[in-house]
Structure formats: C-alpha cells, structure tokens
Amino acid sequence: MLTKSIRMGKNHQNLLNNLEELRKACNLTQQDLSESADVSRKSINAIENGIYVPSTVLALKIAKTLKCKVEDIFKLPK
Numbered sequence: 001m002l003t004k005s006i007r008m009g010k011n012h013q014n015l016l017n018n019l020e021e022l023r024k025a026c027n028l029t030q031q032d033l034s035e036s037a038d039v040s041r042k043s044i045n046a047i048e049n050g051i052y053v054p055s056t057v058l059a060l061k062i063a064k065t066l067k068c069k070v071e072d073i074f075k076l077p078k
Contacts, residue, residue, distance in 0.1 A: 016075045020048040022066050037061040 023033050023044075030048070034041040037058060046052035047062075054062065063070045 014077055015053055016077060017047065017050070017073055019044075019062070019073050022068065022073060023048075026066055028065070033062065033065060036065040 023030070028036075030041045030044045034044045037044070038061065039058060043052060043054075043058075047054055059070045059074060063073055066073070
C-alpha cells in the first residue's frame, strides 16, 4: 500500500506515503484536496510523487480532509 518514498535530507530516513491511494479512495482529485488544504495542486502532486515533504500543519490539514490520521498517510520505514 505504501508506494512513495521522500528524501527529507541527506541525514534523514525516507518518509513513506500513500497519499494518492487515500485521496483516490475518497474520490477526490488533486485539485479538490489542494483547495481543502489551502495549497496548490502542484504541492499535492509533489507530495504524492515524493518530491516534497509537507509541514506538520499541511499534513494535519490533509489528514482532516481525508478523515484519517497523519500516521495513516505518512510512515517512517521500519
């Protein structure tokens, strides 16, 4: 289920996310989610593609929109 990997920096571990799968399960487009979270569609796309690590505030807004916990979207590898 977790398919994306994001580099947080050269001294950090990878951050896994399944944002795209959860967003689609809620029948939301990237545009829908971006409007709800008050960010650009490109930001949502960048998170889904492992290019951008969201702030805590943005992660919380996304989780609220998807009606889940931040930990359901983002995970550290074991």
